Amino acid sequence: MTTLLRIELERFRCRGVLWLVAGLLLLTGSGYVLMTWGHTAPASAAEVAAATEAFRVDAEGAKQFVERCLELQATDEGNDLDCRPPDLPTLSQYIPEPPELSWELGDAVGGMKVPVLIAALAMGVSFVTAEFGARTMGTWLTFAPRRSRVLASKTGAAVIGVLPAALAALAVTIGGVVLVYLVRGLDLGEASVWTDLLRFVTHLLPAAAVAAVLGAGLAFAVRNAAAVAGIVVWWALAVEVALPQIIPALAPATLGLNLRAWLEGGAEYTVQECRPDPDVLGAQVCEDVARTVGSAQGGLVLLLTAAVVLAIGALVFRRRAVT
Amino acid sequence: MSDEPAIRTRGLRKTYRSFTLREVVAVEGLDLEVPVGGVHAFLGPNGAGKTTTIRMLLGLERPDSGSIRVLGHDLPGGLGAAVAKVGAIVEQPRFYPAFSGRRNLSLLAQSVGAGAKVDGLLAQVGLADRAGDRYRSYSLGMKQRLAVASTLLKDPELVIFDEPTNGLDPAGVHDVRTIMRALADAGRTVLVSSHMLAEVEQVADTVSIVVGGRLVADGRVADLIGSRARGAVRVDVTDPVRGGEALERRGWIVRRDGEVLVVEGVDDPVEISRVLADAGVYARELVAERPDLEQVFLELTGAQGAARPQGVGA
Ligand SMILES: Nc1ncnc2c1ncn2[C@@H]1O[C@H](COP(=O)(O)OP(=O)(O)OP(=O)(O)O)[C@@H](O)[C@H]1O
Ligand SMILES: [Mg+2]
Secondary structure, X not given: OHHHHHHHHHHHHHOHHHHHXXXXXXXXXXXXXXXXXXXOOOOOHHHHHHHHHHHHHHHHHHHHHHHHHHHHHHOOOOOOOOOOOOOOOOHXXXXXXXXXXXXXXXXXXXXXXXXXXXXXXXXXXXXXHHHHHOOHHHHHHOOOOOHHHHHHHHHHHHHHHHHHHHHHHHHHHHHHHHHHHHHHOOOOOOOHHHHHHHXXXXXXXXXXXXXXXXHHHHHHHHOOHHHHHHHHXXXXXXXXXXXXXXXXXXXXXXXXXXXXHHHHOOEEEEEEEEEEOOOOOXXXXXXXXXXXEOHHHHHHHHHHHHHHHHHXXXXXXXXXXXX | OOOOOOEEEEEEEXXXXXXXXXXXXXXXXXXXXXXXXXXXXXXXXXXXXXXXXXXXXXXXXXXXXXXXXXXXXXXXXXXXXXXXXXXXXXXXXXXOOOOEHHHHHHHHHHHOOOHHHHHHHHHHOOOHHHOOOEHHHOOHHHHHHHHHHHHOOOOOOEEEEEOOOOOOOHHHHHHHHHHHHHHHHOOOXXXXXXXXXXXXXXXXXXXXXXXXXXXXXXXXXXXXXXXXXXXXXEEEEOOHXXXXXXXXXXXXXXXXXXXXXXXXXXXXXXXXXXXXXXXXXXXXXXXXXXXXXXXXXXXXXXXXXXXXXXXOOO
């Protein structure tokens, strides 16, 4: 079994398409770093000039207000006026400030969520369908005839292979954003930034592993990348988008909600609760009620989904002839 | 070694269903027996069920019914133990197009602890120079050579070749024949399915012929040729038309090959001279053709009409 896993890992390492996906993921992370670079740029000369002008206008306005007030105070009607000048902001408050690190990191890492999961899914699918597409599975089965082991080692290799790619992309994103703050000489903020970040990353990586298992399971079940893509798109439209709109109570069945719950420590959805109106016979009163899916429940649903799909894949793989 | 055959199937049956639910019987109650040691040819016309049978022997396909025993192991339970001693090419060589020949072979080799053999085998099949190139860039024959190398990784007791010489040049055909012969001489069993009957006849010791998924003949190649085929006789006559008519009246099958008559079903060539002489036609030359595997094959598979020109004066 470890031999098979080692061989599958070598196959994974040598597949160019998988490196391409990993590269695209890194590119996405770098994009977020570049955006942070833009957000944290010091104010330009034009911005400073505009801020100075705004400050001057406001200060001038305040001065005129005081002068006018004092004039009125001198008359009879205005002798109870308070003519202290209003609190004026300082010039620095007129110049746009760079966002806080926690804000930027949240944006960047949060934005990497979907790309990381899609990449993990795609890598899991491609790693397995390549074997069927090139029809090399038959050859492989004459060397490793136990199909359950072939499935286990391939799925295992997909998971192990996907994790470094996801980790590298997240490291580049986080490291890059922090580096931008260091280079700009900006404040890194409070320590709680890091605990939040750690929580998110330690939840995203297992989710990526589950996505890889899901991909491998789908690929073992239908053997064709285009067919898998079709199923994924159908699921996304029919179940993830349409179903909760038609039957809101079924929202917890969607992977999107469970994923959000798992990653963000819980997620809310609303259902309508109706009961007979005590005042009007035959009528109902309804109200929107918010419900939550907990983080653990979300994680469990994701895990179970991947397990079921993999089990279906295993069943099909064991029973169906390999050409 | 016991006298248990290397492969034994009993009542093996496999059907496929088409989209319209029409049933295609690929293998129908096949009793295949391949003795240990030697080259065993597995012959049959296109669609006879050879590849399907081989795929079932390797566990790539499940039989509908029937039993399979390979190297003393009952399938499907003993598949792992059996396949560990079998090297096989099924239908076409299949490897990762983007990996080099060496990497493809090495990945397979690692699974059976034969990593050290890779370079030697690549040299043996004449691929040493191109081993670093992508498999995709190989010619058909080079792919076939790589597949042959892959079957030898396990030090197999049984080697199954499904059309191994498809696409090979004469040197490649010769090499594969040499490899098969060497394996057989070393006490291994080779099961080879091929349509190159002259090639097969040179190398095979025993043969099974299937038609429509059923076994129609098996045994030693020499016995089969000796018993089944009465050789044809080629006669060069002064008047082919009249001569042919006379011979046909006698009940023999006669066809024309240019000015020469080929007569089949003759027990003793002397008879031909007599019939011709009675008709006033004279033979310039009379040559008994050596019966061969092709003739036996065509006779058994009933393909004469389709495959050969027929009729006098055609
Ligand atoms: N996967 C399949 N689905 C449906 N029918 C199949 C399948 N595989 C084989 N068949 C049918 O089974 C029969 C036997 O095919 P098989 O490939 O075993 O023949 P073969 O003896 O190897 O022929 P050839 O000499 O052309 O290689 C054919 O009628 C074929 O159409
Ligand atoms: Mg075939």
